[in-house]
Amino acid sequence: MPTDTPGASLRAALAEQNQGAHLMAAACPSRAVLSHLTSRWAVLVLVLLLGGTRRFSALRREVGGVSEKMLAQTLDALCSDGFVLRQAYLVIPPKVEYSLTPLGREAAERLAVLVDWIEDNYPRIEQARADLARSVSTEQAA
Amino acid sequence: MPTDTPGASLRAALAEQNQGAHLMAAACPSRAVLSHLTSRWAVLVLVLLLGGTRRFSALRREVGGVSEKMLAQTLDALCSDGFVLRQAYLVIPPKVEYSLTPLGREAAERLAVLVDWIEDNYPRIEQARADLARSVSTEQAA
DNA sequence: CAGAATCCGATTTGATACTG
DNA sequence: CAGTATCAAATCGGATTCTG
Numbered sequence: 001m002p003t004d005t006p007g008a009s010l011r012a013a014l015a016e017q018n019q020g021a022h023l024m025a026a027a028c029p030s031r032a033v034l035s036h037l038t039s040r041w042a043v044l045v046l047v048l049l050l051g052g053t054r055r056f057s058a059l060r061r062e063v064g065g066v067s068e069k070m071l072a073q074t075l076d077a078l079c080s081d082g083f084v085l086r087q088a089y090l091v092i093p094p095k096v097e098y099s100l101t102p103l104g105r106e107a108a109e110r111l112a113v114l115v116d117w118i119e120d121n122y123p124r125i126e127q128a129r130a131d132l133a134r135s136v137s138t139e140q141a142a
Numbered sequence: 143m144p145t146d147t148p149g150a151s152l153r154a155a156l157a158e159q160n161q162g163a164h165l166m167a168a169a170c171p172s173r174a175v176l177s178h179l180t181s182r183w184a185v186l187v188l189v190l191l192l193g194g195t196r197r198f199s200a201l202r203r204e205v206g207g208v209s210e211k212m213l214a215q216t217l218d219a220l221c222s223d224g225f226v227l228r229q230a231y232l233v234i235p236p237k238v239e240y241s242l243t244p245l246g247r248e249a250a251e252r253l254a255v256l257v258d259w260i261e262d263n264y265p266r267i268e269q270a271r272a273d274l275a276r277s278v279s280t281e282q283a284a
Numbered sequence: 285c286a287g288a289a290t291c292c293g294a295t296t297t298g299a300t301a302c303t304g
Numbered sequence: 305c306a307g308t309a310t311c312a313a314a315t316c317g318g319a320t321t322c323t324g
Contacts, residue, residue, distance in 0.1 A: 022261050024186060026207030030264045034257070038180035040316095044166060056286055065168030067318050072287060082270030093285040094324075103263070103270055110259050114252045115176070119164050121248070122172045128224030128245050182297095198306055209298050214307060235305040236304080 036081055037107055041066050041074040046100070046108035047115050049084065053099040083107055178223055179249055183208050183216040188242070188250035189257050191226065195241040225249055 023030055036042060044063045048054065054062070060071055075098060078084040083104030089095040100108055118125075165172055178184060186205045190196065196204070202213055217240060220226040225246030231237040242250055260267075 023257055024190070024204055024206050028206075030260050030267075033260055033264070033267055034185065035182060037256070037260070038182075038185060040177060040180075043176065043180060048166070060286095062166055064166050064170075068287070069289095069319090070317060073317095080271065080274065082267060082274055088286090092324080094287080096286060101270070103266060106259065106263070107256070110252075110256045113255065114179070114249070115165055117248065117252050118172050118175050118179070121245070122175065124245060125172075125175055125224060128243070129222070132222065132224055202306095210307070211298065211309095212296090215297095230306090234304090236307080238306060 033081060036077050037083075037111065039074065039077075041070055042078060043111050043115065045071070045074055045078065046083065046104065047112050049098060049100045050105070050108045050112055053097050056096050056098070059098065078104065175223060178219050179225075179253065181216065181219075183212055184220060185253050185257065187213070187216055187220065188225065188246065189254050191240060191242045192247070192250045192254055195239050198238050198240070201240065220246065 022028055023034060037046070041063060044066075045059060048059060048062055056071070056075075059075075060066060060068065063071065066074075075084060075086070079086050082101055085099050085101050085104075087097045087099070089097075164170055165176060179188070183205060186208075187201060190201060190204055198213070198217075201217075202208060202210065205213065208216075217226060217228070221228050224243055227241050227243050227246075229239045229241070231239075
């Protein structure tokens with residue numbers, strides 16, 4: 001087994017047995033982490049930071065469509081979770097650099113796999129969507 | 143390079159050069175796919191379905207905290223995107239089964255890697271958060 | 285430049301009740 | 305059982321203004 005998913009078997013086993021007290025549980029604290037990592041802008045920010053340290057304004061430019069507020073909010077959350085390191089240089093004009101922590105890098109790499117898959121397979125996804133539109137209630141079952 | 147991320151090099155290259163017209167672009171249609179896949183309940187539903195076909199009520203029970211409305215809405219979106227197959231049996235009482243399409247399975251597997259990572263590393267994340275709380279503005283730079 | 289603060293509309297979310 | 309309909313609450317998200 002050359003893959004790097006140590007918890008896969010555990011997760012699968014628990015999922016099939018429905019006895020897990022993990023992410024599927026409403027009260028599980030890791031739910032918050034999941035939502036932070038998969039939030040609209042966090043995914044893009046993390047993947048970008050995988051390419052190296054960046055300043056606030058650079059991120060603002062590179063992450064198309066993000067507002068200052070949302071970017072600041074996203075970065076703040078990622079810093080609080082220990083995924084991103086914020087380094088503020090006390091100079092004028094202000095200069096702040098953001099980079100991934102080792103933990104953040106691990107998470108970002110996994111997100112990048114998803115992002116890359118989407119980009120690589122977008123044509124197939126579009127195709128599937130088109131196929132669906134054609135087969136409007138064509139098959140039944142009993 | 144033994145990993146299964148064919149687009150990684152492309153993504154990294156584009157990210158570093160900031161010349162990409164892909165997910166980082168505000169208007170990129172794949173943004174919608176990303177948001178569907180990473181939405182609060184879709185992640186959990188997809189990972190659960192990785193464990194096999196499930197009925198609506200089973201999902202409702204297993205995905206802790208989801209409301210009927212949100213589950214229906216989530217499943218609807220995943221079906222429209224071609225990630226989930228919905229099979230309705232015309233019997234009384236009604237019976238509807240949801241399962242992953244090949245496309246959905248690929249996406250779900252990548253999400254599962256992330257979910258598994260979070261569960262496996264939650265202690266480290268908590269630890270990092272605790273460490274942060276201690277080092278409140280301890281280091282500067284110039 | 286990097287953000288904090290404020291305002292406020294748009295969207296999301298979730299109980300609850302109802303239906304085939 | 306598997307939803308849909310409805311309404312109120314909560315959150316999101318962005319434009320704007322202000323500051324060190």
